[in-house]
Amino acid sequence: MTPLNPPKRLLFGPGPSPVHPRVYEAMSRPIVGHLDPFFFQVNEDIRRMLQVCFGTKNEFTMTISGTGSAGMETAVTNFVEPGSTFGVFVNGVFGERLAEMGRRHGANVVRCEKTWGETYTDAEAEDFVAAHKPQVVAFVQAETSTGCYTPGDGIARAARKVGALVICDCVTSLGGMPVRVDEAGIDIAYSGTQKALGCPPGLAPITVSPRGVGFLKARKSPSVSWYLDLKLLLDYYESAHRYHHTAPISMFYALRESLAIIEEEGLETRLGRHKANHSAFVKGLAGLGLEMLVAPEHQLWTLNTPKVPGGVNELDVRKKLMADYGIEIAGGLGPLAGKVFRIGTMGYGSSPENVELLLGALKSALGR
């Protein structure tokens, strides 16, 4: 085998995002065992900073040993029981994925559809939830397929009225936009490490409200998944430290370091940085004649979705960016295929220099 020699890439797609050298360095430190007190201390540090990022006091805040989609599956397998009604807000790929997971778990899935790139009014959420009275609802706070933000307050309020648990996908908001778990009334929120947290992919942070924990404890049948069973994971990470699985220690080191960087920067400063760089980027895109898919007030600060201008082949643009600069961006998915670019300004990658670089490269690739 030849020596591993990764090509130079500037990761400005929807994730993974660029990683700070400190995170790589921490990730390569010597491992300890998965039952070593040092590992549990690392896990405690992670928990404390995840609480800050999630905006929660939830004691039950931990990390799943899989990527963001494993976090989604953890939420579904633990909280969506077979035969229950699962109300999913579907305005993009990840809402679709939630619905599909619910279906596989034997739930009666009801969907609140919305044009991709748009979000829900409080009244729409209220009407949908009141009509179906689901046991659990789920929504995607930061739709990575569309660049649309849904804070979730209205959905959570409607859900509380019918006693439903609220699942929130914050894969592309955690560490880059306000998640506000406690304030919004979210019961379960999960994320991934490779977006605005600025860490390589491999782990899924998750938090569960006391109400969610109550549900877990009262649940009669175990979740279908043993690997993602939160009751067993609780026994592992909490005081008992009962062996469950061998946690990916190196990824925990990496996550801890990325959270240490967030602590040093301060979450509010970090969110402000994301907002400022997103705004500057959108302004620059307008200067290039590119319109945004999402209305300004619903745009993600982490992921930008300019429309592909008429007469432009988006694949050609992406190929040119990669060939000329090693820049990775992504195209649209599903109904948005060929119609939008997806360009990340998140984590370590969200900087004024990168905004300039991206705008210059796009100008060149678009021939403007």
Place this chain on the structure above:
Amino acid sequence: MTPLNPPKRLLFGPGPSPVHPRVYEAMSRPIVGHLDPFFFQVNEDIRRMLQVCFGTKNEFTMTISGTGSAGMETAVTNFVEPGSTFGVFVNGVFGERLAEMGRRHGANVVRCEKTWGETYTDAEAEDFVAAHKPQVVAFVQAETSTGCYTPGDGIARAARKVGALVICDCVTSLGGMPVRVDEAGIDIAYSGTQKALGCPPGLAPITVSPRGVGFLKARKSPSVSWYLDLKLLLDYYESAHRYHHTAPISMFYALRESLAIIEEEGLETRLGRHKANHSAFVKGLAGLGLEMLVAPEHQLWTLNTPKVPGGVNELDVRKKLMADYGIEIAGGLGPLAGKVFRIGTMGYGSSPENVELLLGALKSALGR
């Protein structure tokens, strides 16, 4: 947060095992995207060397984005259908875990029990399989809880007679003992990276025979798990490269490097090294008056289970090893709690120097 400063540990437990500096170095190289052609090339390199380690020509050889237990759950969720009869050979913790996963997936689980530390005769396997005619059988080739090896030929032969698929857990044998997937007649084998492959935990290699692939393709209902759905993973890793999840790139780099090291050493040489160091260690243990739990012909070369001598508190010994040398070993689980030590000689850790070190440290900790 204080800077990450892992304590020095000598990992001689049942895994994770010591990691070669080259593997840490590779793991910390800059990531690329999960749809980057370079990533798929890394994946191809991994596949080719995994085929060597598994002893298979199976095209369907890939890596699951979770730890060893995610590999187990992948096997169960894809191949054990609700209502089917699932025959599990239970002679330790990981056989128990397979049975538990089968139960959660709605299978009719039948168990072939054996005293922990022992394995099955061909006749026992034959009688059990003939009596229950399961659709799928599963066994643990290397029982990490007992140190017992079960090659699996007799089990696979019996299974073929009733048309059952054969699942093999080779978490603690892959890269350190013969796995022989094709020769033994195994349909699905999964492993973890943190044992004899000498890589940090985080991924689960898996291989599926053409017969297994045929079952997958004919399967009417999807697996309950979306994250571990092999049909979707096949679309991602194979030529279509359809986005499924964001693979943990850094872990793939690490696994590739650990396999490059195996390629350079040569698998046969490596297995011979494991056998020789295990034999020397067992001989040294006998010199200290320690008997082995497992009969010589069934002992793992990767993980040794000497019995705790009468009058010795095993926890005290482990604490002393940790305090005096930073050596991690493990105790027994379940019926073997307090009765055996579990001491790994695997991967990068399997060396004559480490055998000497372990024997000297044990002599001191046991006061012999």
